[in-house]
Each structure stands twice: as C-alpha cells, then as structure tokens.
Amino acid sequence: MNDSVRVRFAPSPTGHLHIGGARTALFNWLFARHHGGTFILRIEDTDTSRSTDEYIQAIIEGMKWLGLDLDEGPFRQTARFDIYRSYVDRLLAQGKAYRCYCTPEELEQRREQALAEGKNPKYDGRCRNLPRNLTAQSSEKPFAVRFMMPQDGTTVLDDMIKGRIEFDNSLLDDMIILRSDGSPTYNFVVVVDDIDMKITHVIRGDDHVNNTPKQLHIYLAFGWEPPKFGHLPMILGADKSRLSKRHGATSVMAYKDMGYLPEALVNYLVRLGWSHGDQEIFTIEELVKYFSFDNVGSSAAVFNPEKLIWLNSQYMINTSAEKLAELVLPFLEKSGLIADGTVPDMHWLAKAVYTLRERAHTLVELAHSMTYYLADKVEIDPKAKEKFMKPEGLKLLADLRNALAELSDFSAQEIEKTFGAIVGKAGTKLGSLAQPARVAITGGTASPGIFEVFEIVGKDKVLRRLDKAIGGG
C-alpha cells in the first residue's frame, strides 16, 4: 500500500449513528490512519424523503464522540445533483442508458406478479429498445433513466475480505439511475462520487456485496478504474438476526448516555471481526499500528453486551481518578446527586471515584454508587439492618462513635487504628464492627474499604449517621 489511501464512510442520514455503521466507520478510519491516508465522510442523502439534517448532525456527533476524526467532508450528495445529471446525460448520449416510461405503479404490479408466479422480479426491459425518435418525442412524459446492463458474461469482484466472487450478468437488472423527479439513485451516485473523490478502497458492510457488480459496470461504462473493495461481515443480535432495536440500544450515543467510555466501545467494536492474536485490549495507537484486512474475519458476529460491559469496566479501572471524576460529573447532575451548575471539590470527588472505579461497570453505575458519599442522609436497607444492627453491634458502634469523636485527624489511617482498638478491646473480629459500621454509613452491606469510606464521607456526616443508627434510626 502507499500513502495515498483514500477511504470514505458513507452513511445515509435516515437515523442515528448505529453500532454497525460505527464499526464500518471505525474500520475505514483505522485503515486510513494505518496507511497515513485520508478519511472522508460523505452523506448519502439522495433519498430526500427520508434524510434529515438532524440525523446528519447526530452521525457527526457520534463519530466525534468515538474519536473518528475527519480529513475531508462531510460532503452531501444533495449538493451535487448537477454533477450526477451531467454524468447521466453522458451515458444517455452514448446509448449506455435509456429512458424508461414505465410508472412506479406498473412496475410494482409486474413485480408482484412475477413474484407470485415464482419468477424473478427483474425489469423486463420493455423500454430498452424504444426507437430513439419516440423517446425524444415523448420527452414531455415523465420518465426515469435506466442503466443498460450487459445481458451475458460474468463479473468478478476481487474482495479484500471475501476473496474472489463471481456474478452472472444475466441476473443483473437494468437499474434506475435517475428517478422521474430528476434525483439520482444510490448505485449510480456512489460510483460517481467514489471516482470524483478519488476513493482508493471502498470499505462497507457486506449487505452491499450484491450491489457491487452493478456498480462495477458503471465504472466500466465510463472507462474508470474501480477502487478495491472490502466487504465487512454484519453485526447480528443475540438471535442471529440483523441487529436492531429489538436487541437493545443500537445508537452509539445511547451508549454514551448509558455511561460507556468511547474507547471501550471502539475496542469492543474492533474485536467484532478483527483480531490480533490473543490480545483483547488495545490502545488506539496499537489499533492503528496493527490494523489490517488480513486479520478481518468473514463471518458475521453477534453483538454481546456483556463483553462490552467488561471492557468498559477495564477501561474505567485504567482511567485516572481525576479524569473519571470529570466524566462522572454530568451523570451526577443527571441523577440529582449534585445540583446543576454546582462545582464540587474535584480533589475530593477524585478520591471518592478512586474507591469506586473498580466496582462500577459504567459511569451511570459509578454515579449511582456515590449516593452515600454525596447525599445528606442515607436510607438503611431493612434487610441489612435486621442482619447487622443487633445489640452487640450497636454497642460496638457506640464505642466507635465516641472514639471517633475524639479524632482530630479523620484519615483512613487513624480511623483504621480506632477500629482496631475497639475490636481488640472487645476481643472480637473486625467484621463484627465493620459490617454494622458499613450499614450505618452507606445504608447497605457492600462498599469500598470502610476506613476510606469514613474518611471520604467526613467526620460530621459519619458521626451523625452513627448517632442515628445507634438511636435505632
């Protein structure tokens, strides 16, 4: 390969950036970065009835969040209709395309009939051989433009991922390249644009494999050298059907809202179809360095949320407490634990986050688990109370409370010594004090080390919660 690699991600803005699209974008991006090439975003909005500006923004936002930076674009196809028209005219003039006066209704009817008779619903080519003068005369009638496909022979696609694939030309339809409203269609514009933008490698989902021979013939008709193709296998849901909303969240930004780190999602997505030996966790630099289509598999992959969660927790553990504190802030505001606009003591927050980061799998969980650090009061879980708030425990708690009140240095270290002294005097194990203490301060039976928790909650709140617990609250 050389340094002039140019690739594009070409979504249609009919929805948010979803998991499958994100992976296609990622593989394009990695390929471009690996080769020091150019990554382009092209918006395929020729279906004006389904495309919206809002979704264009959503797609850009999703890519930005994932860190897939653009070198060129976004280009919009709706801004290029004149260009496509001129190419259609060229084909028409050369007799490589023709006007079709069949109406969509007629076409649909014939299609259904063919299907009902078990025949191929291929266009019958009835407008193919209309005399030229007739087509000129009836130009006031609405027409679409069809591309004249070869009727025999085979077309070969040499795919970077799937290898050599042969197609029988007789099965190819004279597809419409220009609708009767004058707008061009996908299979045509994709070719014109890929040439126009000097795309060297077309990397897309393998739902496009069957489009490729049609597109190849358009390259041929213009005398253009086609780019290389790489068709990525699909991502499926747990039931092995195409990933959709039924399988849970599919939009990339939904994962942001659920508290995933973009690096974790990227790492997860890249392992769907690509591998580098036994390695599971990669930095972006490593991905760029190692990425190659030699290691891209050709079978579809099932999206497995559990592994994503594991990866996310790995990334959280390896993110600095300071950084995590910043990241969790919006989630704390969202959950109401911190009032909007209030700036907490970030040093304190980082300390709190540090104790929790290997216990939470997502930022949402992290924020939620900080309740007892941030809230004024905690609610005691009835089951925990019943199990640990027995007379012996309460007695120890009272001793603890009195000793703690004397502490001027309310640090984990001093707190631990205090616990030790009380337990030692009572001749019991640490657990018999630590658990009641945990329940009193956190409201539950699971938390980080109790000494750290005490320090972070702070002396005032600790004493107050202890008092309340001892008093039977």
Place this chain on the structure above:
RNA sequence: GGUCCCAUCGUCUAGAGGCCUAGGACAUAGCCCUCUCAAGGCUAAGACACGGGUUCGACUCCCGUUGGGACUACCA
C-alpha cells in the same frame, strides 16, 4: 423463489495440512485473597454443523447437505 455470503466452546475469536490432547477472552461454577462488595489469582465445565472426497496425515483444501445471513425498490 433466485443470486451471493457465512459456518471452531452459549458469545467474540486464535488456528495459513502434521505444532491441536484445538489456545485466549466474556459469561457460568468452585477455590484463594478479604471488614463487605468488587478487582485480582488459580481451577473446572464448554466447540471444529453433518456427509463424502484429496492426502501418509485434515479444524485447515475440494464437493455436497443442513443451518444462518444479505440482496432481490423510481431505499441506501
């Protein structure tokens, strides 16, 4: 229906004809660590879809069967 693609543990995958008694990761179970919960460590269970070839030898190559998926629009 037709065309095309795909096929290793439940899931993601390693595997380039002998390195395979099929490796790793997630999930599951047990143990260890331990103030609880995690994290971490160790262990267990768990797969080459099936049938034919080719070969001295097939997870690996070929063919078929079965199963899954995609496409088959004046959608992209």
